[in-house]
Amino acid sequence: MDNRLFFPATQRNKKYIGDILSRILYKKGSILEIGSGSGEHAIEFQKRFPEIIWQTSDPELEHRKSIKSWIDKNSLNIKMPKPLAIDVTIEPWQLPSNILNSLLGIISINMIHIAPWNCTKSLFKSSSKLLNNDKFLMLYGPFKIKNKHISQSNELFDKSLKIQNKNWGVRNLDAVNEEARVNGFFENELIEMPANNFSIIYRKIQHKLK
């Protein structure tokens, strides 16, 4: 059965996100992706970084089916584990031991604004338990800077999110960084991305990026 979903934004941003990853993925290990959605990013990054084991996850069954179909269609079943049913708010996250023992970092793309604020809090809290030293948590998405939208399109997007769910919305970077701080992380790098997005790399220790 082909259960693949197609999320158009992934095709536009996957190269740019991959370019950031290419600067921080320089050794063998595993990456945990939170809120993998369709699975299109995972396939792209697994192919681009063959030394990595890309562990996908999503709480939505429809999304996990899509991820599995993308893995199958790309003949990556031997390399890539099945998607996990991680909901960030349900602790503890259950990870296979090989992933846990080789974990280099956690990435979440376009999740925290399309989920209630407590998901951001849970993301940092559980990530903090899994990531020490120079392991990273990378977020990608739109953010408000000093509580202001950086573009009119982000402002309109924020409004449309709040119409769908009053608990969703483009997050203020200062508030996200505060959550990082209380969980022992600091903003290691903030990178402006195309289409008014940012990539943010959090770590617990200072780390020079390549």
Ligand SMILES: C[S@@+](CC[C@H](N)C(=O)[O-])C[C@H]1O[C@@H](n2cnc3c(N)ncnc32)[C@H](O)[C@@H]1O
């Ligand atoms: C806008 S989609 C982004 C999907 C994918 N990362 C991308 O960029 O195409 C947001 C994703 O976050 C997931 N999500 C929502 N609430 C979540 C939660 N509590 N824990 C983990 N993932 C969640 C959704 O199921 C969905 O797949």
